[in-house]
Structures are given as C-alpha cells and as structure tokens.
Amino acid sequence: MKYTPQALIAEVTHRCPLHCVYCSNPLEMQHRSGELATSDWISIFNQAAAMGVLQLHLTGGEPMARADILDLVSAGRKADLYLNLITSGVGLDEARLDALIAAGLDHIQLSFQDVEESEANEFAGTRAHALKVRLAEIIRKRRIGFTINIVVHRRNLARLDEMIGFAERSGAQRLEIANVQYYGWALRNRDALLPTRDQLRRCVQTLEAAQERLKGRLRIEFVLPDYYAKYPKPCMNGWGRQLMLIDPAGRVLPCHAAGVIPGIQFANVREQSLRWIWEESPAFARFRGEDWMPEPCRSCERRERDFGGCRCQAFLLTGDDKATDPVCTLAPAHGIVEEVVQRVNAGREGASQSGWVYRIDPPMSRAAQPPPVPAPLPS
Amino acid sequence: MNQIVSATVPRLGPGCRLGSSESQKDMLLVPEGALKMKGPARVILELCDGQRTVGTIVDELSRLFPSENAARIESDVIGILMRLRDRGVVEDA
Secondary structure, three states: OOOOOEEEEEEEOOOOOOOOOOOOOOOOOOOOOHOOOOOHHHHHHHHHHHHHOOEEEEEEHHHOOOHHHHHHHHHHHHHOOOEEEEEEEOOOOOOHHHHHHOOOOOOEEEEEEOOHHHHHHHOOOOHHHHHHHHHHHHHHHOEEEEEEEEEOOOOOHHHHHHHHHHHHHHHOEEEEEEOOOHHHHHHHOOOOOOOOHHHHHHHHHHHHHHHHHOOOOEEEEEEEHHHHOOOOOOOHOOOOOEEEOOOOOOOOEEEOOOHHHHOOOOOOOOOOHHHHHOOOOOHHOOOOOOOOOOOOOOOOOOHHHOOOOOOOHHHHHHHHOOOOOOOOOOOOHHHHHHHHHHHHHHHHHOOOOOOOOOOOOOOOOOOOOOOOOOOOOOO | OOOOOOOOOOEHHHHHHHOHHHHOOEEEEEEEEEOOOOOHHEEEEEHOOOOOOHHHHHHHHHHHOOOOOOOHHHHHHHHHHHHHHHHOEEEOO
16 A cells, blocks of 8 residues: 655754643754754755645744744745744744745744733743734734644633634634643643543534634634543554654654654654655554554454554553554553543642643753743732 | 625635646645645636636636536536635635
8 A cells, every 4th residue: 555645744943932831842852953954854845745745834843943944935835835834933023924925835823822821921931922912913914824723721721712712803714723632741741731521521512613603714623632532533644644744853753753652763864765764664664554453453443544543642651552542442551541531530620730841942952941930820 | 604696706715725736736735735626626716816706707617618508607616616615715805
C-alpha cells in the first residue's frame, strides 16, 4: 500500500517567547545551533511538493523567531504549497504581516490561551494576550485566511461562550477549539488541565449550537479530550499515512510526539531524501498496516477507522508503543485512563492550580529564561 | 444568509484558492486541507473572480456547453455556490 503525504508540518524552530503549560513541543527541544539552514528548508519544500504534499504548516516554537521566515514562506509558495503560518503572534506587526502576504502566505492561525487577559497570560507564562488582540485587528483588515485557535481545558472552559463571541467579532473565518491532548508538557500538567465530564458535556452542547447558528459566517471545528472517548482518535489519520513533521534539526517524524518512543531511529533530511524517509524508512513503516496490532485491535471492526489509536499515547501511558491506545474502552490498559478521569471528576471544577510546569526553551537559546511569575488570580 | 441570485458576485473566500500545479488542478486548497472539485465545480470556481455576476457566469457556461439547458445550468450553479458558501469557501464580493 502506497501512501501519499498530504501535509508537511515544519517545526522551523523550538524557540518561543511563550511558555504554555500544554505546549505540544517535546520536553527535550532542539537548540538554535542545531536548526536547519534556509537552504535545507527550501530543499525540503521542493521535495515535499514533488511527492504530492499540498500543504505546508510553518510552526515552532514560534516560527516568527526565524530571521528567514519571509524566505521560507516565499520558497514554499514557489514550490506550489499552500502556506499556513501557525503563530503566537509575537514577532508580527503590520509591516511583517504585509511582507508575509506579499511573499505568498495563504493563511494565518493565531493562537489564544483565553479571552481573559490575566488567565491567558498565566497559561502562556508570559504577557502576550494584549498583543494578540491587537494583532487580530490588524489581520482582519487584510484579505488572508484567518483562523483563531484557542486551547481549552478545565481552567478556561467556563468562558467558552465568550471565546466564541470573541472569534465572531474578530473577522476570522474559522475558530478551532482544541481541547488539550495529553502529551509532553500537557501530560505534566494533566491533573490541572483535564476537564470534568460535566464541563465537557456543556462544551459539546455550546459548540454544536454555535456551529449551527454561525453556519456560513464562522466555521467552528473542535477537538475533544480523548480521555472521555469510547474509542480512540484516528491519530494523524494513521501513522505515516498522510502527515509528516520535520523538527528544527531535520528529523522527520510522523507526528509531534513520536520522538518519545524509545528505540525508533527517525531519519534526518540532512542524510536521506524525504522520499526515502517517507517510503522506505523503518520508522515510517513501523505502524503502517495491521501486522503490528495486538488484540483486541487486530480483530476489531474499527481497526481501519482508528488504527488502534495513538502510538505515542500508548507508550506514554503503558510503556508499550504497540499496546492498544488506553483511552479505548476495549483496551486492556483502559483502567489507567479511568483512574485519571475518576480522580479529576472527584475534584473541584476549575480548581485553582498552584504548581504549573511551564514549558521552557532549550538551554543555550537566546530566549531561554525562567518564565515570569504571573500575577496571582483574584480568588 | 441571503439567497444567491443572478446579480450576486461570488468569489473564493480568504485563504481559499484553486491548485496551481498540474497535480493539484482539481483541488480547492483551503485552510484545513484540500477539497476535490468534482464535475463542473472547478469550471464554476474559476469564473468566481469577484467581478462576474452569477448571471454572467451562467451565460459563459451556456456558451461553453450549448447542449445544456440554460435554466438547468443556472440552478446547478446556484446550488453548487450555496453549498460552497455554507462550507465557508465562497463569499459574496
């Protein structure tokens, strides 16, 4: 079976001025000194387009931290890729936005941590919210695809209505409400972030009603926390089937988190062609097809829909990357997830958290410094 | 939302464009991926340039496909544009 990659996620740097408590970057990040050069990325974009990739997602870290970001956008667009910039907004202003649009940027995804400034700054570990609000005003005046992404969790789901209202007024065409997924930094903060069952039920009701009300004006997409799902998510639409991610140092992975799985050698674009890595490398072949599956996946009628769930989550929760994703109610290790869900639901909704583990930048990077201590919340 | 009528001037929404290379020629590229344009949708979308009205688009298609009934073309065009507008990829200019 031959798979065609649809999208390339380019983590062009792990440097970031934000320190979000649920950052999807790995715990061990790449240093600035190890980052690929402009010419490496240009070669990657051309190789990806030749393989049939349609979309290029420039992300990080904060992609605007790359001094060559305009060259990267321009090269991607010249390769006929659809150009999406996933940004915190820090490092963007009117002039840089206009330059990016002139270079061929198709779409911008601006992240928000909340609609309340003090809380947003607390979750980001830095004071960036006001800047993001100003930037949204700048983006809406230009004709470019605009998505607002808000990561939601137990501590901010109470403000979902306000978030939708904010997106409605912002001029964005799309709103992504992304419940935290529990990898990397988010897993460290899981007990403070996982919503209660009741919050989640209200969240789904609110979003479905808003989708209907805003049809044709604002497209709302949402991701639910899979800890409450009956069956696992078809993570990345299957390992190595549609997506690939390249980290700042050139390692090619099937997703954001796969680097946590020990014993897999992920090839590097500095040493191998992108096509070889996609088509031939053992890392990408590892979980394609069904031969690797254990029971109950192997004989499950859903195996072609969810592919046994997420391999990284299976490893993170059970220590075995071949296990059925424990969020699946049929998984032998489902008790691990049930125990977390029960503990969280026994606690107080929106309960205050004192000890966030903040994402830190890699050592030696210019931006590396302890996150500022956010102002205490009014109780 | 208002109806799409003969005087409506449709165009692709922000962040949406038709694929430019040979391998992408049936694709409408959108923020979350790509939509395969089946049948006449690609031709219609090429004419949605923010200048032409639906009426003009129907006239041009009638000349391109003289064997088709013009009323039928108009109802097809409006149907396709309504669906794409609900999907958020077409807007009124």
